[in-house]
Each structure stands twice: as structure tokens, then as C-alpha cells.
Amino acid sequence: MSVVESEEEEIGMFSSRMDNIEQSGIRKIFGMADEKSIHLGIGEPDFNPPPHIAVALKEAVDAGYNKYSPVLGLPELREALVGRMRRFKKDVTVDNIMVTMGASSGLALSSMAFYEPGDEILLPDPGFVFYKPHSILYKAKPICYALRHEHNYIPQVDEINELVTKNTKAIITNSPSNPCGSTFPKDVVRGIIEIAQDNNMVVISDEVYDEIIYEGEHHSFLGDYENVVHLNSFSKTFAMTGWRIGYMVSSPDIIEHISRLQYYAIACPSTPLQRACLAGLQGPKDFIADMVSHFKHRRDVIVDRLNAIDGFSCLKPTGAFYVFPSYDFKIDDTDLTMHILKAGVVSTYGSAFGDRGKGHIRFSYANSVENIEKGMDIVRDAVSELERN
Ligand SMILES: Cc1ncc(COP(=O)(O)O)c(C=O)c1O
Structure with a gap:
């Protein structure tokens, strides 16, 4: 040897x-x-994906949208996302938005930005398969809050409150939920936000299924609390899981910090695909x-x-x-x-x-x-x- x-x-x-x-x-x-x-x-x-989005992709390539985009994403796409996100937060501007490589990269970059060894991260159990490994990667401690059959897989705010310690750094929320298919009511969203505010926690809210709702309406965690990182995606909404375009909505300060990581991780999201997603936001939604x-x-x-x-x-x-x-x-x-x-x-x-x-x-x-x-x-x-x- x-x-x-x-x-x-x-x-x-x-x-x-x-x-x-x-x-x-x-x-x-x-x-x-x-x-x-x-x-x-x-x-x-x-x-x-609907034909007008596929056509826009080809047009983008033909028109020369084949170079790097800004790290934060194309300004015109971020602008269009402002329109979409105003239904959750009235005062959203482009400074609150970064385009990502799917919600997956938004989740990965958020964990990189916030988690430190010894931090406790509250996450749903059962919950999407990314959340636990992300906390383990940064030697943070995953602390699970329960989604139970008898509660229609909706978390209990009091239980979450009891799990908070001085080491709790963040809570991950996911409504509508993968794997449970539950959607959190408004009072649960509000209750979790209050806990986060009282304890200075970050809320990492994975809302990739926000358009796939069968009863009632979607209640976003995005609102007045500054330390919410809202993660979303075109994967499910436009049936384009292989395209890998998503977005993050948060305070300008958080977006600016995480955009530095985004640069070192992926440089920028794909430019022609961003143009195609823009056509999706601007075109018919039926x-x-x-x-x-x-x-x-x-x-x-x-x-x-x-x-x-x-x-x-x-x-x-x-x-x-x-x-x-x-x-x-x-x-x-x-x-x-x-x-x-x-x-x-x-x-x-x-x-x-x-x-x-x-x-x-x-x-x-x-x-x-x-x-x-x-x-x-x-x-x-x-x-x-x-x-x-
Ligand atoms: C809850 C949840 N978050 C994030 C993702 C990843 O989404 P994206 O394709 O935007 O990376 C998925 C994909 O299945 C998911 O179910």
C-alpha cells in the first residue's frame, strides 16, 4: 500500500x-x-407542462437566452412572482424573491444558511424525506413534532410549543403535506408563527403543493413575520418536476445572504427554463x-x-x-x-x-x-x- x-x-x-x-x-x-x-x-x-410553456422554452433558446442569468434569477420572472405572492403577503417586492433550482435547492441552501451544530430543528413526523438529512448534515438535532391520524395529520400547536428550547433554531412546516396530504388551517399557521416570533425562530415553510388543494383554501406561512423562508416550485404546479425551477420568498436580508450561497452552489438557475416559467405565469392558468x-x-x-x-x-x-x-x-x-x-x-x-x-x-x-x-x-x-x- x-x-x-x-x-x-x-x-x-x-x-x-x-x-x-x-x-x-x-x-x-x-x-x-x-x-x-x-x-x-x-x-x-x-x-x-402546457404547450404554451413548452413553446416559450424553445423560443427562449432560439432568442439566445442561453447564458447565465443573475444569481437571484431573471428580473422579469421575479417581477411576475411578485404578482403571484401578493395574495399571501401584500408588500412583497422583487427584493423578497430568489429563483432556485427547485424547492430542493431552496431547502438545501436554507439548512446551510441557518443550521449549526447543536441547534434543534423542529420537523414534521411523518415528513418529507429531505428535512431530517439536512439537519444531520450540519450536526443540528432533528426534533420531530407529530402529525397524527387522529388529528387528520394536522400538527398540534401546544405540542410544538412544548418542544421549543433555548436551542431551537428553526421549524420546518409543510402544508399541504407530503406524505399525509393534510392542509393546515389558518389558526394552526398563526399559532406556529406566534411560537416562532416569541422564540426568535426561523420558519422554513415548504409550500410546493399550494395550488393542489381540494377543500378550502391554502394558508401560507408567508405574512408579517420577517423570518419566514417560503419555498415553492413550478415542479408540481406546471407538471415539470424534471425542469428544476423553484423560488424562495423571504426578507431582503435573508434573500441576500442565501443568494451568496446560491452563487457558490449553482451560480444561477437555468436561464431558458426561467423564461418558460415566466410564460407559464403570464399565460392561461386553466x-x-x-x-x-x-x-x-x-x-x-x-x-x-x-x-x-x-x-x-x-x-x-x-x-x-x-x-x-x-x-x-x-x-x-x-x-x-x-x-x-x-x-x-x-x-x-x-x-x-x-x-x-x-x-x-x-x-x-x-x-x-x-x-x-x-x-x-x-x-x-x-x-x-x-x-x-
Ligand atoms: C414537500 C416537498 N418539498 C419539496 C419537494 C421538491 O420539489 P422540487 O421539485 O421543487 O425540488 C418535493 C418533491 O416531491 C416535496 O414533496
């Missing part, structure tokens, strides 16, 4: 930050699916309402189908495009997911979203009614042989 090799072994090639970072449960299962599987696993609309009405019908189908299978109990989600049924089969959630996968349906095991996800599995209903029906036939037959508790 050469000197260099032995030194490498001692020092370790990967940083200690990587020690507890594992592949996400969603991707693990996705990687095991075959072409014949029915996909109710990954959360992405099965639609295409596509979104149409997509949401399809999702609503599919939700009704999958909820009815699951509740008709002995052993599953499924709430009716009010937003996003996931159902998160609990079950009483004598099998853990990873094995149940594998069992269903072998039968031909991709889902995600509940514990991929946190300890409280045990005893649940997540199905995404961003698939045709025909596939959902076929998938539910397969699930029904596959679980019929399982023992119940």
Missing part, C-alpha cells in the same frame, strides 16, 4: 457529514421497480384547475378503494397527491411495500418519512384512474393472504 493510500484510509475520503446520510426510501423502492410495475411511488404529476380536478377524482377513487380493502384505513387528503393509509397486517411497512412491489405496484414505506410513518404506506395518485384501479386490484389480492393483528 502506498503512503498516499494509507493516509487516505486514516483520514477517510468522505467527510463525517456523510456518516448518517442514506439513500431515501422513495428512491430505494423506485430503483427496484421494473417496467411492468404500476407506479404509485414517486410524487410527480403524470401530465406534461391547466392547473384541470389537473387538480383530475387529482381530486383520483383521490376519491383511491381512498374508496383502499378503505374497501380489509386491513387498510385511509383518511381523505385535502391537498397534494398522496394517500397515507395505516394498516393492521402483521408485517412491517418496509416488508409490506416489498410484498406489494413484488405483486407489481410501487409504493413507499411509511417509515421512510419518519418513525411515526411505521404502520403506514404512501401511495401517490399522480397516475391515471385506470392504473390506480389496476394497482388497487393488485394490492387487494396481495394483502388478502396477510395475517391481521
Whole structure:
């Protein structure tokens, strides 16, 4: 062994930050699916972006929008986003907005900007798979607040208040929720904001499903409290998960700080794609309402189908495009997911979203009614042989 090799072994090639970072449960299962599987696993609309947006992308490339954009994003797109965000915060200006590479990069940069070793970060359990690894990366301590079946997966403000300590730096919120499909009522949003204000905490609010709501309206965390980082995205709204464009809305000071990180991480978001998203914001929006009405019908189908299978109990989600049924089969959630996968349906095991996800599995209903029906036939037959508790 050469000197260099032995030194490498001692020092370790990967940083200690990587020690507890594992592949996400969603991707693990996705990687095991075959072409014949029915996909109710990954959360992405099965639609295409509306034609006027695709045309605008081609036009942008042809017109020479192929260079770096400003780090904060194209001014014309930020301006158009001001119009969109005023429904949540009346005094928003372009200084409050940065375009990102999907909400994913906004989440990653926020954790980089705020988390320090020893900080406590409040996050939902079950919650989206990014939140915990982000806090672990920066040696901050994830502290979970519960989303429970008996509370319609809506957090309890008093419980959150009890989890706050002098080390609490931030709370992550996600409404509509992935994986639960719950939407937080106004008083819960207000209650969490009050806790954050009283304790000088940052609120990192992931609102990527804000347009995918079936009952009531969306209540944003964005408002008068300065230390809210609102993360949003075109991925779901315009059915363009592969395009990787999102945005962050926060105080000018936070935006200015995080834009410095954005430069060193990605330089800028893709320029032609930003032009195409601008066309999406300026053009007709009936596509979104149409997509949401399809999702609503599919939700009704999958909820009815699951509740008709002995052993599953499924709430009716009010937003996003996931159902998160609990079950009483004598099998853990990873094995149940594998069992269903072998039968031909991709889902995600509940514990991929946190300890409280045990005893649940997540199905995404961003698939045709025909596939959902076929998938539910397969699930029904596959679980019929399982023992119940
Ligand atoms: C809750 C939540 N936040 C963020 C993301 C990532 O969004 P984007 O495609 O904008 O990076 C997802 C994607 O599934 C999500 O479900």
C-alpha cells in the first residue's frame, strides 16, 4: 500500500457529514421497480407542462437566452412572482424573491444558511424525506413534532410549543403535506408563527403543493413575520418536476445572504427554463384547475378503494397527491411495500418519512384512474393472504 493510500484510509475520503446520510426510501423502492410495475411511488404529476410553456422554452433558446442569468434569477420572472405572492403577503417586492433550482435547492441552501451544530430543528413526523438529512448534515438535532391520524395529520400547536428550547433554531412546516396530504388551517399557521416570533425562530415553510388543494383554501406561512423562508416550485404546479425551477420568498436580508450561497452552489438557475416559467405565469392558468380536478377524482377513487380493502384505513387528503393509509397486517411497512412491489405496484414505506410513518404506506395518485384501479386490484389480492393483528 502506498503512503498516499494509507493516509487516505486514516483520514477517510468522505467527510463525517456523510456518516448518517442514506439513500431515501422513495428512491430505494423506485430503483427496484421494473417496467411492468404500476407506479404509485414517486410524487410527480403524470401530465406534461402546457404547450404554451413548452413553446416559450424553445423560443427562449432560439432568442439566445442561453447564458447565465443573475444569481437571484431573471428580473422579469421575479417581477411576475411578485404578482403571484401578493395574495399571501401584500408588500412583497422583487427584493423578497430568489429563483432556485427547485424547492430542493431552496431547502438545501436554507439548512446551510441557518443550521449549526447543536441547534434543534423542529420537523414534521411523518415528513418529507429531505428535512431530517439536512439537519444531520450540519450536526443540528432533528426534533420531530407529530402529525397524527387522529388529528387528520394536522400538527398540534401546544405540542410544538412544548418542544421549543433555548436551542431551537428553526421549524420546518409543510402544508399541504407530503406524505399525509393534510392542509393546515389558518389558526394552526398563526399559532406556529406566534411560537416562532416569541422564540426568535426561523420558519422554513415548504409550500410546493399550494395550488393542489381540494377543500378550502391554502394558508401560507408567508405574512408579517420577517423570518419566514417560503419555498415553492413550478415542479408540481406546471407538471415539470424534471425542469428544476423553484423560488424562495423571504426578507431582503435573508434573500441576500442565501443568494451568496446560491452563487457558490449553482451560480444561477437555468436561464431558458426561467423564461418558460415566466410564460407559464403570464399565460392561461386553466391547466392547473384541470389537473387538480383530475387529482381530486383520483383521490376519491383511491381512498374508496383502499378503505374497501380489509386491513387498510385511509383518511381523505385535502391537498397534494398522496394517500397515507395505516394498516393492521402483521408485517412491517418496509416488508409490506416489498410484498406489494413484488405483486407489481410501487409504493413507499411509511417509515421512510419518519418513525411515526411505521404502520403506514404512501401511495401517490399522480397516475391515471385506470392504473390506480389496476394497482388497487393488485394490492387487494396481495394483502388478502396477510395475517391481521
Ligand atoms: C414537500 C416537498 N418539498 C419539496 C419537494 C421538491 O420539489 P422540487 O421539485 O421543487 O425540488 C418535493 C418533491 O416531491 C416535496 O414533496
